[in-house]
Amino acid sequence: MLGESESRFFKRLIASFYSNIGNIAPRNIKAREFGFGDFERKIRYRHYAFRDEGQLRNYLAKEAPPFVSYSLAEYERPDGRPMEGKGWLGADLVFDIDASDLKLKCRSEHANSWVCSKCLDGAKAETTKLVEEFLIPDFGFAEKDISVNFSGNRGYHIHVENADAFKLSGDARKQISDYITGNSIMLTSFFPTLGRRGVRLDGPKPADSGWGGKLANGVIKAVNSGISSLMDLGIEKRDAQMLTRKSAEVVLGISTGNWDKINIPKKGEFWANVLKNIAIKQSDAIDRNVSTDIHHLIRLPGTIHGDTGLVAKKVKSFKVLAEFDPMKDTIAFGDSPVSIKTAKVPAFTMAGTTYGPYENTEVKLPAYVASYLVLKGFASLKGKTSKEGTV
Ligand SMILES: [Zn+2]
Numbered sequence: 431m432l433g434e435s436e437s438r439f440f441k442r443l444i445a446s447f448y449s450n451i452g453n454i455a456p457r458n459i460k461a462r463e464f465g466f467g468d469f470e471r472k473i474r475y476r477h478y479a480f481r482d483e484g485q486l487r488n489y490l491a492k493e494a495p496p497f498v499s500y501s502l503a504e505y506e507r508p509d510g511r512p513m514e515g516k517g518w519l520g521a522d523l524v525f526d527i528d529a530s531d532l533k534l535k536c537r538s539e540h541a542n543s544w545v546c547s548k549c550l551d552g553a554k555a556e557t558t559k560l561v562e563e564f565l566i567p568d569f570g571f572a573e574k575d576i577s578v579n580f581s582g583n584r585g586y587h588i589h590v591e592n593a594d595a596f597k598l599s600g601d602a603r604k605q606i607s608d609y610i611t612g613n614s615i616m617l618t619s620f621f622p623t624l625g626r627r628g629v630r631l632d633g634p635k636p637a638d639s640g641w642g643g644k645l646a647n648g649v650i651k652a653v654n655s656g657i658s659s660l661m662d663l664g665i666e667k668r669d670a671q672m673l674t675r676k677s678a679e680v681v682l683g684i685s686t687g688n689w690d691k692i693n694i695p696k697k698g699e700f701w702a703n704v705l706k707n708i709a710i711k712q713s714d715a716i717d718r719n720v721s722t723d724i725h726h727l728i729r730l731p732g733t734i735h736g737d738t739g740l741v742a743k744k745v746k747s748f749k750v751l752a753e754f755d756p757m758k759d760t761i762a763f764g765d766s767p768v769s770i771k772t773a774k775v776p777a778f779t780m781a782g783t784t785y786g787p788y789e790n791t792e793v794k795l796p797a798y799v800a801s802y803l804v805l806k807g808f809a810s811l812k813g814k815t816s817k818e819g820t821v
Pocket residue numbers: 534536537540544545546547548549550
């Protein structure tokens with residue numbers, strides 16, 4: 431938790447950031463509900479509304495909130511309450527990909543609240559998969575309707591702004607979420623002979639639409655790329671070795687819908703597990719699964735994340751996501767030196783420079799680096815900071 435003087439220090443940095451920003455108003459700002467957080471709670475106040483971008487910007491520069499969220503929904507009366515009184519008109523469809531939901535090996539090698547480059551790469555890969563393998567081919571959304579922004583900490587938010595998606599009910603959104611996460615997908619719908627003894631396992635072919643084709647293509651691609659790709663699909667080493675040894679036969683088999691080219695004891699469990707690993711990994715927690723909640727408030731792109739001091743930056747277009755560097759393109763604060771005392775911190779890279787590792791070290795770092803560590807809870811501010819404010 432931040433001390434009082436630390437909170438004051440960061441509030442000044444945040445105020446200064448918001449005094450110099452461009453337009454960050456969401457589409458149809460007048461119809462959106464806004465919520466604001468402090469350093470302890472991401473949403474402490476909600477039911478706010480702003481008539482235009484100027485009014486929002488003045489508020490941000492004056493109040494310097496560590497977290498700014500807005501509603502996916504548009505309302506007739508966004509500041510009305512209770513919720514039923516707002517007059518819901520529709521909501522953007524948004525997905526939240528967070529490194530902590532991915533089964534990344536690195537997550538057991540560092541503190542839970544730490545974010546390493548593998549976490550960030552993993553979240554980016556999952557985001558790319560969601561857009562390229564689900565939103566565009568299976569739901570038919572156009573790339574121009576999809577925008578991606580860094581969450582400000584360890585993941586990405588994928589916004590779909592599309593007239594059809596806007597009107598979807600909570601139930602319809604739940605079905606979309608279930609589809610992309612592979613929940614409630616019936617294997618027998620594309621493995622008709624599954625569970626029948628002594629009968630060949632017939633299964634999907636690569637050209638099949640939806641999940642069947644996705645599974646066939648995913649397995650063929652992994653078989654062709656080798657053991658580690660197969661293990662990424664949750665397949666154990668021994669089975670992965672067997673699949674690789676017989677790769678030509680397996681690929682030919684699946685291409686023609688014959689999934690019985692290798693001997694797998696529990697076929698149902700085996701392929702269900704592979705399907706889960708091809709699916710999108712989203713939080714199952716209701717309060718975190720933003721795609722199903724039509725009243726959800728989500729971080730406003732272009733605003734500060736109070737646990738990192740980084741900007742929840744909008745990526746220019748999906749095409750340039752690969753080049754986007756979330757530890758460089760999102761820096762909000764300046765670089766004048768700030769003294770901190772660190773806890774145990776692994777080495778990390780910001781704006782192309784590598785820092786650390788540190789262990790209970792007193793060190794002077796550029797303000798944006800020092801802020802990152804202090805706000806994440808891995809360091810505390812040292813010395814007099816009360817007179818600084820425009821670093
Ligand atoms: Zn990591």
